[in-house]
Amino acid sequence: MSVLVFTENWDGKFKKLSFELISYATKLAEMLNTKSIALSIGEVEKSELEKLGKYGAHKIISIINKNLDILDNQVYSQLIADIAQKEEVTVIVLANNNVGKALAPRLSVRLKAGLGAGVTKLPVNIDPFVVYKKVYSGNAFAEVRIKSEIKILTIAQNSFDLIETYNHAEIVNTEVFVADGQVKTQMLEVQKQTGKILLTDAEIVVSGGRGMKTPDNWGPLIEMASLLGAATACSRPVSDEGWRPHEEHTGQTGKIISPNLYFAIGISGATQHLAGVSSSKVIVAINTDKDAPIFEAANYGIVGDAIKVLPKLVDAIKELKGK
Amino acid sequence: MKILVCISNVPDTTTKVKFIDNSRTLDTVGVQWVINPWDELALTRALELKDDPANGIQQVAVAHVGLVSAEPTIRKALAIGADEAFRVNSYAKDAFFVAAQLSEVIKTNPFDIILCGIESSDYNGSSVGGMLSEFLGINSVSAVSSIKIENGKSLIHREIDGGKEILTIPSPYVAIVQKGIAKEPRIAAMRGIMMARTKPIKVSEPVDIDSLTEVIHFELPKPRTACKFVDPENPKQLIELLQNEAKII
Numbered sequence: 001m002s003v004l005v006f007t008e009n010w011d012g013k014f015k016k017l018s019f020e021l022i023s024y025a026t027k028l029a030e031m032l033n034t035k036s037i038a039l040s041i042g043e044v045e046k047s048e049l050e051k052l053g054k055y056g057a058h059k060i061i062s063i064i065n066k067n068l069d070i071l072d073n074q075v076y077s078q079l080i081a082d083i084a085q086k087e088e089v090t091v092i093v094l095a096n097n098n099v100g101k102a103l104a105p106r107l108s109v110r111l112k113a114g115l116g117a118g119v120t121k122l123p124v125n126i127d128p129f130v131v132y133k134k135v136y137s138g139n140a141f142a143e144v145r146i147k148s149e150i151k152i153l154t155i156a157q158n159s160f161d162l163i164e165t166y167n168h169a170e171i172v173n174t175e176v177f178v179a180d181g182q183v184k185t186q187m188l189e190v191q192k193q194t195g196k197i198l199l200t201d202a203e204i205v206v207s208g209g210r211g212m213k214t215p216d217n218w219g220p221l222i223e224m225a226s227l228l229g230a231a232t233a234c235s236r237p238v239s240d241e242g243w244r245p246h247e248e249h250t251g252q253t254g255k256i257i258s259p260n261l262y263f264a265i266g267i268s269g270a271t272q273h274l275a276g277v278s279s280s281k282v283i284v285a286i287n288t289d290k291d292a293p294i295f296e297a298a299n300y301g302i303v304g305d306a307i308k309v310l311p312k313l314v315d316a317i318k319e320l321k322g323k
Numbered sequence: 324m325k326i327l328v329c330i331s332n333v334p335d336t337t338t339k340v341k342f343i344d345n346s347r348t349l350d351t352v353g354v355q356w357v358i359n360p361w362d363e364l365a366l367t368r369a370l371e372l373k374d375d376p377a378n379g380i381q382q383v384a385v386a387h388v389g390l391v392s393a394e395p396t397i398r399k400a401l402a403i404g405a406d407e408a409f410r411v412n413s414y415a416k417d418a419f420f421v422a423a424q425l426s427e428v429i430k431t432n433p434f435d436i437i438l439c440g441i442e443s444s445d446y447n448g449s450s451v452g453g454m455l456s457e458f459l460g461i462n463s464v465s466a467v468s469s470i471k472i473e474n475g476k477s478l479i480h481r482e483i484d485g486g487k488e489i490l491t492i493p494s495p496y497v498a499i500v501q502k503g504i505a506k507e508p509r510i511a512a513m514r515g516i517m518m519a520r521t522k523p524i525k526v527s528e529p530v531d532i533d534s535l536t537e538v539i540h541f542e543l544p545k546p547r548t549a550c551k552f553v554d555p556e557n558p559k560q561l562i563e564l565l566q567n568e569a570k571i572i
C-alpha cells in the first residue's frame with residue numbers, strides 16, 4: 001500500500017504546488033497507515049528532488065526518457081498506471097491543473113479507480129472514503145464517496161498548507177522503455193512568456209473590471225500589482241473588449257484561482273465571475289455602487305471611484321513598503 | 324470527417340442552487356436547464372469547422388447521457404446546427420458511468436474528432452473527456468484553446484503555464500476544450516429551430532456498468548463574514564487592515 005503523487009516540474013524546478021501535493025499525500029498516507037511516494041518525470045537535479053523529501057515523500061521515483069519530453073496523455077497515463085500497480089498504490093494524487101486534469105480521468109478508467117476532482121481538503125472519512133469538493137462552480141460543496149479500491153484525487157491549488165517533515169527520501173532512478181512510435185502527439189511549436197508571475201500561482205491578484213472605464217486607466221492598477229508582487233487579472237468583458245490579454249480573464253469561463261488576496265476593482269461580482277475567484281482567502285472590493293454583489297463576497301470594501309482611489313492606494317502601499 | 328460533441332445539461336449559470344432530500348439532491352423546481360457553456364462553445368467550433376468546405380467535415384453530431392427531460396437541451400443543440408443527436412436513456416450516475424455510456428455510442432458510430440468541454444458547471448469534475456478517450460483506447464489532448472484543420476490534419480493549441488503549445492495528433496482523438504475554442508456561442512436562428520424539430524435524436528438504452536463515486540451530501544457555502552468598509556478618502560486604512568488584521572500583505 002502507498003499513496004503516489006505525480007509531480008510536474010517546470011524546467012527542472014518544482015513549485016509550491018508540488019510541495020502542497022506532497023504535504024497532502026503524506027498526511028493522507030498517515031491516515032491510511034502507509035507512506036507517500038513521489039513520481040518525477042523529466043530532468044530534475046538531485047538537490048531539487050530532495051526537496052520533495054522535505055515535505056514527507058518517503059521514496060522518489062525519478063524517470064528520465066526523451067520520449068517523455070512531450071506530454072502525450074496516452075503514454076503518460078499508461079506509464080503512471082503501470083507504476084501505480086507495481087507499487088501497489090491505493091491513492092494517486094495529482095494537481096487540479098491542466099496536466100492533472102488531462103491525466104487523472106484516464107488513470108481513473110485504466111485502474112477502475114473513482115476520481116475525486118478538485119478536492120479542497122483531506123478526506124472527511126477514510127472508510128468509507130469520502131472527499132470534499134466544490135460543485136456548482138463554488139455555489140455549493142459536496143461530500144463525494146469513492147467506492148472503488150483505488151482512488152484518484154486532484155487537489156485544488158493553494159487549498160492545503162505546506163507541512164515540512166524532513167523525511168530522508170530514497171531517490172530511485174528508474175528506466176522505462178517508451179517506443180518512438182508510441183508517442184503520437186507531435187509538437188510543432190512552443191510559445192512561452194517568461195518572467196511574468198502566473199495568475200494561477202500568484203498569492204495576491206489585482207483584478208479590474210468594466211468599472212475601470214478605459215484601458216488607459218490600468219496604469220495604477222499595474223503599479224499596485226507590481227508593488228505587491230501580485231499578478232494582474234480582469235473580468236470577462238474586459239478581455240472580450242481587448243483591454244487586457246485573454247490569459248487574465250478569471251471566472252467560470254476563464255481561469256479559476258484561489259489566491260490569498262484578491263482585489264476586485266470595478267467588478268460587479270456576477271456569479272460567473274465569482275465562480276473563478278470565490279475560493280480566494282480574502283477579497284477586497286472597490287466599487288462605486290454600494291449594492292454591487294461583489295460586496296457580499298468581499299471581506300473588505302471601499303465604496304468609491306476606482307480611478308480616484310487607486311493612486312491613493314498606491315501611495316499607501318509605497319509608504320508601507322518604504323518602512 | 325465526422326465530429327461528435329458531448330453535451331451536458333446543466334442549470335443556468337445564474338441559478339441559486341438549493342438542495343432537498345436531506346441535502347442529497349438538487350432542488351430542480353424553477354431551474355432553467357442549458358447546454359453546459361463549454362460544450363456550447365465546442366459545438367460552435369465544430370460548426371465553424373464544418374462551415375468551411377475545405378475542412379471536409381460531413382457531419383456534426385451531439386451525444387448526451389440523460390433522461391427524456393433533457394431533450395429540450397438536445398433540441399437546442401440541433402437548432403444551433405448539429406445534424407443529429409444521440410441520447411443514452413439513463414440518469415447520469417457519475418462521470419465514469421457517463422463516459423462509459425458515451426464510449427458505447429461511439430463504438431457503434433465512429434467519429435474522427437470528439438469534443439468535450441473542460442468541465443461541466445454542475446460537478447466541476449473535468450472528467451468525462453479524458454475518461455471517454457481511455458474507454459475508447461484513443462489519444463486525447465486537454466486544455467485545448469484552438470483547433471484548425473490543414474490538409475486533413477488537426478492543428479491544436481494546448482494551453483500551458485505562461486503560454487501555449489501548437490501540436491498535431493492523428494485522428495481519432497478526443498479534444499477537451501476551454502477558453503478560446505470559439506469566441507461567442509452560436510445562437511439558434513428561427514430556421515434552425517424549425518429544422519431541429521425533424522432532426523433525429525437516436526435513443527439507446529444504457530449498458531450495465533457501476534458508477535465509482537456518489538455524492539452523499541451537498542452543502543451551501545458558509546456565508547462570508549460581513550464586509551468591512553473603509554473610507555474612500557483614506558485607503559491607507561485598508562492597507563493597515565490587510566497588514567495587521569488579515570495579516571496578508
Ligand SMILES: Cc1cc2nc3c(=O)[nH]c(=O)nc-3n(C[C@H](O)[C@H](O)[C@H](O)COP(=O)(O)OP(=O)(O)OC[C@H]3O[C@@H](n4cnc5c(N)ncnc54)[C@H](O)[C@@H]3O)c2cc1C
Pocket residue numbers: 208209210211212234235236237238249250251252253254265266267268269270271272273276286287288289292304305306307336360
Ligand atoms: C455563460 C457565461 C459565462 C460567463 N463567464 C464569465 C467569467 O468567466 N468571468 C467574468 O468575469 N464574467 C463572466 N460572464 C459575464 C458576467 O455575467 C458579467 O457580465 C461580468 O462578470 C461583468 O463584468 P464586470 O464586473 O467587469 O462589468 P459590469 O457588470 O459592467 O460591472 C462594472 C462594475 O463596476 C462598477 N463601477 C463603475 N464605475 C466605477 C468606478 N469609476 N469605480 C469603481 N467601480 C465602478 C459598477 O458599479 C459595476 O459594479 C459570463 C456570463 C455568462 C452568461
